[in-house]
Amino acid sequence: MALSTDEVRHIARLARIALSDEEVERMRDQLSSILDHFEVLSDIDTDDVPPTAQSFELTNVERADEAGEPIERDLALDGAPRREDGYFRVRAVLD
């Protein structure tokens, strides 16, 4: 299955990955070739077969609703590229 350049740009946009023009071209060829290998799946009969999300289904695990020790705020912010007044700082989302 051949992907178009526009499709590759659209996927990159959904994934929030900036790609150079050269990367878009390379990615288009490589992804198209990988997708070709997925075609064999459509030949396998999976009518009435339920999907497996993980191998050995465990039932939900719950614990008592008790507060634990939180991570100290300064420590949590320690690796932040930008911080201000005890918060992570980002650029304005709305103009």
Next chain:
Amino acid sequence: MTTDASIDLDRTAHEHATALRAGDYSARQLAEATLARVRAQEHLNAYITLTEELALAQADAADARIQAGDAGPLTGIPVGVKDLLSTKGIPTSAGSRMLEGYRPVFDCTVVERLQQAGAVVIGKTNLDEFAMGSSNEHSAFGPVRNPWDTSKVPGGSSGGSAATVAARGVPLSLGTDTGGSIRQPAALCGVVGVKPTYGRVSRYGVVAFASSLEQVGPFARDAEDGADLLTAIAGVDPLDSTTAPEPVPDYTEGFERGFEGLRVGVPEQFFAEGLDDGVREAVEAAIGVFEAGGATIDRSVELPATPAALPVYYLIAPSEASANLARYDGVKYGFSFTDGESVDEEMSETRGRGFGDEVKRRIMIGTYALSAGYYDAYYLKAQKVRTLIRREFEAALTDHDLLLTPTAPSVAFGLGEKMDDPYAMYLNDLYTLPVNIAGNPAISTPCGFDQGLPVGLHLVARPFDEATLLRATHAYQAETDWHRQAPAPSN
């Protein structure tokens, strides 16, 4: 007490444990000798960070425990830890530029359990970026070299963990296995590697790649050491709700029974096209050892849906990765591009510059497979075929205790050889990744050489039956000495 220089670093962990308890040398001397050895092997590029300060503190604590008569099998034993496992206050890179400068604020559960067992963490080992790769060439810190031939890859993604155990740097290390990332490098480096059953070992604090497939597991030089390390790290963790409540045995129990009563299935399809002749010969010889030892061999096992495991894996793993890696936004920690005009631009540039090629490729595949209009045809379809593969393994292991195959289709290949063809690289994991799809436990152990490079024997067991894997491996190692072969120290 002996001097550091005379400590025999070719010893296994259980041999060191005996010597430590006898007072032949201290844990501190062992840690110092180990650090000197791994520094002398810097050209292998097996470590991203050496944790000398931590190691010496842990060694002193281990010596106190040994003195007090409170030592277990891992007390004072040097261990390498894949740099995908969070270590409090110590850089944890996942082999990526994206986590530049990142120091976790907590330890992952397995590292905490190592600490409780008294082990000595020597350093954080090199890996393919975010554990995505089969050659360790996709590391932002450069490739690891195979100690048997430094022009060859060590396998991946846990390449550093495999290489340092093979090179007699450390007797034990931890890796993670999502599609073969412990077993394939174990095979290519000539050591033992165990992928536990999904849910056997906690994933808490392991940098997430494909959450429904990955497990932490040991690298060792023999079955006994692998069993001791697995015993230490396995079991329920309140911080990981996918850990199973099954009790954890002492995995060395039953070793005395050898091959007795073992029914081994050999799926012929794993010996067909694509398998190198030298690998086939070594594995066939190993089958002979099992048979001579009293195991029953059945060559009529068929797994008809299993050839689809490769496409199933390369849909499910990238899909989960695209969700898991969405957290890297340049806001909270790690690499960040901050010269943009908007949140969107900064996030996209951070991810475009911070991730390497293979990681971007997989996020793109996963994003596509999960996107509107393609979900049913790709992701859901893959999950349904996953059910078929799981059922096949269940059926094949009803009348057999083990399945036996090669671990990888060839011995270690040259650095750079497969970098231009992602799918050719993926074929390395053809024999290992069906097991992650099914969830079963599996092991790789050395079973010979082809072109001077180690070959791996792959055994698969029923869910939560790691004990049989280790027992069979121990029985095989009692009859052979492939696991005792060491690469030339000059490498």
